[in-house]
Amino acid sequence: MTAATTSLIAITQGDPCGIGPETIAKAVAARATGPAVVVGDVAVLRRAVRQCGLLLPVAPVQTPGDALQAPPGCIAVWQPPGLPAGLADLPMGQVQAAAGQAAAICIDAAAALALRGAVAAIVTAPIHKEALSAAGVHFPGHTEMLQAAAGGAPVRMMLANDELRVVLVTIHVSLRRAIDMLDFDAVLSTLRIAHRSAAAWGQAAPRIAVAGLNPHAGEGGLFGDEEVRFIAPAVAAARAEGIDARGPFAPDTVFMRARHAPDHPGEFDLVVAMTHDHGLIPVKYLGVEQGVNVTLGLPFVRTSPDHGTAFDIAGSGRADAASLVAAVRMARRLAAA
Template sequence: MKPIIAVTMGDPAGIGPEIIVKSFSKGALYDTCKPLVVGDASTIQDSIDRLGIDLKVNVIDKVEDAVFNIESIDVFDLDNVDLDQLELGKVSAMAGKAAFESVVKAIELALANKVDATVTAPINKESINLAGHHYSGHTEIYADYTDTKKFAMLLVEKDLRVIHVTTHVALRQACDMIKKDRVIDVISLLHDACVQFGIEKPKIGVAGLNPHAGDGGLFGTEDDLEISPAVREAIALGFNVEGPVPPDTMFAKAVQGYYDGCVAMYHDQGHIPFKMIGFKWDNENKIMESVKGVNITLGLPIIRTSVDHGTAFEIAGQGIASEDALDLAIDYAIPMAKNRILKSRDN
């Protein structure tokens, strides 16, 4: 049972097309799934040429025409990039429009059950907004186009699994969004995801918002008024959860396996420890040698996993981008897709 995995092209001016070509050129990928690209065929061909890889592009306009052959890359062609106008490493409305359209098409294919899961390459938020699509990221696009109200971002690298109560909002706004019901919803989403990953009774740590988790109200009241009641209710519902835990100790324990999953209150609280273990910086050559870790949107009616790095405009077109994170994102999408296929058959 090989699920069909749709990989969005990402911003054509960034490293998305390059890491896709590198990932698809590995024979092992086709042993476990049926991958195809949703985006602009000429952009993928350009990346193949730049990398000097012996691959062809199989241009399709419906999934049924994909051949899923290691000698070619199936591209669901949206024909939305003019290579003569494209500037690698530059923000542009054209690139933003192309990236946005590839995401929307992948969502449409998944909702129509034409593909079993979607994996997203990095987009540039400024380019997408220049194109007139006012979203703060993939998560919000997916939620909007699937009409999903309760969703959250989960980051996974090795034994660290971090879900976020808030994500792409100003820090001042994030503090106002920390509410009991939202924290409970996120705990539930994380628990269900861990079970899907094979953890029967996951232990979950919930981070505090303020220093020392508020220290009894000395450093803010959100921990006592919103987070603590949420944890107590989650325990009453049967979840194995602790909190609010000061994040400076919670994540240190989590990376050693004490927690199966962690709830972060805002974007950087969860992203910083995650990237500390997943990203490897080469200081001598001033490049990111490796970027690992997977971003999974929970709560959707379809599957979406992603790399958790940006478009890396500074190295676009140089052939040095790492495909590690994309490989991992696809690896996570495959068992999730298989699990969903089996459940649909049972129903």
């Protein structure tokens, strides 16, 4: 992935019944996005502006590149073909098939823009997985959709904030299935992707800690043998390739050791975790508002905020845009690398 030749980024609106459009409106009002085109529905963004009590122009653009001519503080919206009608009339905070269909169309359109170099990066507002399913979309989330759009290359999910970066071996599957999916190749592939991707944020030789799967990282096979059978061998194979990987370490302590804080320089630059919740709970505990989801391995930069659609507050104007702003900031930094 080479440095972008445009300053324009694409921001997908997310589920129109969730808080995504409101966070976009607040981020633009705060002049926190830089040159950006929102891939979404004009009426949905205008509704979000009203919900947030803002005085903010929403301008439809004929092509994504026209957004570069929009003045600061204006939401430039490119409406991709095929969006369902009446999205702004859908009730807030509810699963709607039309909302899932719209979210999927916007994701695919933004990925197409990134693949042809029309935007420097894409930032995706939250979608609702039930709405996707109701719309007949057979991908469980953004990561899998973008992987398919990019031709199926191996990708991994990373959740990061200023204190901790975690890369996952498995993501949106049941815990039972996730354990079945783990093997030597999956762990080694994750280590390779994490090592290669770290150069984009200035770490050509990242120190990677590998969290075990079982309590105490298996305690030599007493509490499970996955560490002995394939996690430790994958770490050894990665080290033989010049990757500074270490472990497996007990998952209940390794995240504390990797955390970077003013009074606690971390021992590691990132942690590889075997399953979704093993890895994401520590990052989210440190503060959802600053967390950023990054998809590693794509031929373009994609980030997203570290929260969901928040149906319980959608439409109230109370959504916090901090995580979206952090995602935009991260996207711009990675796109410039």
